[in-house]
Amino acid sequence: MAGGLSLYAEGTSLLHRAHPLTKGVLTLSAIALAFIAPSLWWVVGILVVLLALVTAAGVLRRFFAVALAILLPITLLLLAVQGFANPLNRTVVFALGPIVYYREGLAFAALAALRIACLVSATFLFSFTTRPADIAEALMQRGLSPRMGYVVQSALQIIPQTLEMAGRIQDAQRARGLETQGSLPRRARAYLPLMLPLVLSSLVATQERAMALEVRGFGLKVKRIARYEFFDSTLQRALRWALALAVPGAIVARVAGWR
Amino acid sequence: MTASSTKDQEGMTLGVLNAFRFRLNTLAIVLIPVCIAIDWAGHALASTLKLPLFLDSIGTVLGGLLAGPWVGGLAGLITNFISSGTVDPIAAPYSIISLAIGIAAGIGGYYGWHKTWPGRIALYILIVLVASIGSTPLNVNLYGGQSGVAFGDTVVYAPLVKAGWPTWLAAYLDELSGDLPDKLITVVVAVLIYFGLPNRYRALFSVWRRPSGEPEPAPAS
Numbered sequence: 001m002a003g004g005l006s007l008y009a010e011g012t013s014l015l016h017r018a019h020p021l022t023k024g025v026l027t028l029s030a031i032a033l034a035f036i037a038p039s040l041w042w043v044v045g046i047l048v049v050l051l052a053l054v055t056a057a058g059v060l061r062r063f064f065a066v067a068l069a070i071l072l073p074i075t076l077l078l079l080a081v082q083g084f085a086n087p088l089n090r091t092v093v094f095a096l097g098p099i100v101y102y103r104e105g106l107a108f109a110a111l112a113a114l115r116i117a118c119l120v121s122a123t124f125l126f127s128f129t130t131r132p133a134d135i136a137e138a139l140m141q142r143g144l145s146p147r148m149g150y151v152v153q154s155a156l157q158i159i160p161q162t163l164e165m166a167g168r169i170q171d172a173q174r175a176r177g178l179e180t181q182g183s184l185p186r187r188a189r190a191y192l193p194l195m196l197p198l199v200l201s202s203l204v205a206t207q208e209r210a211m212a213l214e215v216r217g218f219g220l221k222v223k224r225i226a227r228y229e230f231f232d233s234t235l236q237r238a239l240r241w242a243l244a245l246a247v248p249g250a251i252v253a254r255v256a257g258w259r
Numbered sequence: 260m261t262a263s264s265t266k267d268q269e270g271m272t273l274g275v276l277n278a279f280r281f282r283l284n285t286l287a288i289v290l291i292p293v294c295i296a297i298d299w300a301g302h303a304l305a306s307t308l309k310l311p312l313f314l315d316s317i318g319t320v321l322g323g324l325l326a327g328p329w330v331g332g333l334a335g336l337i338t339n340f341i342s343s344g345t346v347d348p349i350a351a352p353y354s355i356i357s358l359a360i361g362i363a364a365g366i367g368g369y370y371g372w373h374k375t376w377p378g379r380i381a382l383y384i385l386i387v388l389v390a391s392i393g394s395t396p397l398n399v400n401l402y403g404g405q406s407g408v409a410f411g412d413t414v415v416y417a418p419l420v421k422a423g424w425p426t427w428l429a430a431y432l433d434e435l436s437g438d439l440p441d442k443l444i445t446v447v448v449a450v451l452i453y454f455g456l457p458n459r460y461r462a463l464f465s466v467w468r469r470p471s472g473e474p475e476p477a478p479a480s
Contacts, residue, residue: 005345031351035400070347074407081405081412085420112403116349123348132344147288148333155292155337162296163303170307180308187308192448194304195317199452202293203460210286219285 005160007066007127015057015129020138022236027126029243034118036250038259040107043114050121059128067120075113082109132156134230141226150218162202169197286463287326294322294334295341301448311410312441315342319357320364320386320449324373325456325464328365335361352401356393363389364449373450383446391438395431404430411436 010016015023034046054063082105083093089102133156136149173193174180180190213219250258297318305314316335323331335357343351363385372378398406404426405412411433419429453461 005341007345070349073409074349074402077407077409077412078402078405081417082403085417086403087420087426108403112401116401119351120348123343123351127344151288151291151295151333152337152341154289155295155341158292158296159299159341162300166300166303170304184310188310190308191304191310191314191444192451194308195301195448196452196455198300198304199297199317199321200455202296203290203456206286206289206293207460207463210289213289214285218288 005156006132007062007124008131009059009062009128011058011129013057013129015053015125017231018129019230019232019236020130020134021142022240023126023130024135025240025243027122029247030122031119032247033250034115034122036247036254038254040111040114043111043118047114047118047121050118050125054121054125054128057125057129063121063124063128067117067124070120071113071117074116075109078109078113079106082106082112137226138230140224141230146224147218150213158202162198165201166194166198169194173197287330290322290326290330290464291334291337294318294330295338297321298334298338299342301445312444313437314441314444314448316357316360316442317445317448317452319361320445321452323361323364323366324368324449324453325461326365327369328362331361331365331368332358333361335359349401349407352397353394356390356397359389359393360386373453379446379450382450383443386446387435387438387442390442391431391435394434394438395427398430398434399427404433406430406433406437408433408437 030046030050034043037043037046051060054060083089083101084099084105086102086105086108088104088108091103093101093103093106095101133153136144136152140146140149170180173190178190178193179186180194181187295318298315299318301317302313302315305312315338319331319335319338322334336354339350339354339357343349343354364382367373367378367382367385370378372382394406398404401407404420405416415436416429416433419432420426
């Protein structure tokens with residue numbers, strides 16, 4: 001549907017079949033809870049649950065390939081910077097001449113990195129098991145304006161097309177002698193000659209698209225009927241409420257002294 | 260709107276304007292996905308050229324300048340939603356900043372800031388302030404104050420915190436060190452593209468800002 005952009009992997013697991021809203025609530029609550037939870041082990045617990053769900057959805061291998069590419073650099077950066085420079089730093093772990101590494105910064109970085117790992121896992125759990133078209137469809141059935149639904153769906157289709165066009169323009173400009181390699185100022189100078197034709201050609205297409213939509217009744221103020229309904233159940237509805245209420249519950253617990 | 264007033268001339272103009280605005284409404288909606296795609300392409304081109312900047316809000320700023328705060332804001336918001344669902348989940352919390360950047364550009368566009376030099380500088384400063392002030396609290400919560408960009412974190416943040424500066428100030432300067440060059444190029448490219456557009460298209464999109472009776476804004480260039 002969305003070409004090269006979507007991460008969706010076909011599957012028949014429980015998560016694939018769940019209502020998109022249930023998965024959406026699960027993702028948002030898991031992220032919120034990871035940032036509300038007070039200590040390292042709570043966050044590890046949430047991460048373990050999320051990874052179990054990723055495994056249950058049968059996308060663990062693909063998940064690791066994508067998630068590690070994001071998590072590894074940011075984790076290393078956090079460990080490096082916080083270990084050396086954190087206002088809480090007291091206890092020395094090791095010292096190499098003038099460079100001193102501290103334990104408090106290390107703990108701080110580990111907690112931050114684990115929370116980010118929860119954010120990434122929860123989001124990918126959603127993207128791997130939900131067709132992008134279904135998200136917009138489910139939201140429209142719950143009252144999202146069909147115009148916004150169009151914007152999301154159409155963006156998902158236009159982005160790969162535009163990126164493809166960017167590649168073509170790059171080849172064309174290079175054939176005309178544009179330098180896209182070399183020193184930084186030289187590469188920076190190449191930015192505009194690549195960007196301008198791309199934007200102009202994609203903007204020029206909008207008027208036609210708008211007319212085509214108008215002719216098909218896009219602007220009409222009528223009630224839209226869904227092409228298909230998503231399977232929903234009392235259990236899922238209860239689960240959604242429980243997950244959504246867990247967030248304010250956790251905040252109250254934190255205020256009341258959850259350590 | 261009924262054009263049954265005795266002032267035939269005015270009624271006609273109003274009716275035509277309304278029909279036009281209606282169609283433009285669809286045009287503005289169609290513009291949003293295009294701006295989102297421009298955001299993506301800007302970032303992709305910056306990566307292929309190995310430029311040390313994000314440049315992922317050119318479409319947002321251009322959308323704001325062309326068609327107002329709602330088009331710009333929505334383009335920014337949905338750009339971040341889509342990228343957080345596909346390539347970079349960490350972008351999700353920053354959606355709100357992209358929304359604010361689009362709205363800021365839209366307000367600048369409404370007043371025609373992109374048409375004069377002092378205005379362009381004001382637009383740049385406004386967008387840098389919105390981005391840096393908005394992102395700093397998110398950086399503090401996500402990364403303990405780092406910006407997640409290796410340059411700012413190692414060259415700005417770490418030495419300042421080491422030297423005893425308060426973390427929030429170091430975090431702000433860290434974020435600013437990335438936003439100052441990034442948003443400069445973003446605004447320059449967006450304004451250049453704006454003036455590179457055929458006049459016809461600019462006029463098409465910019466009808467939104469002219470409520471009936473208000474004089475035409477300063478002509479472009």
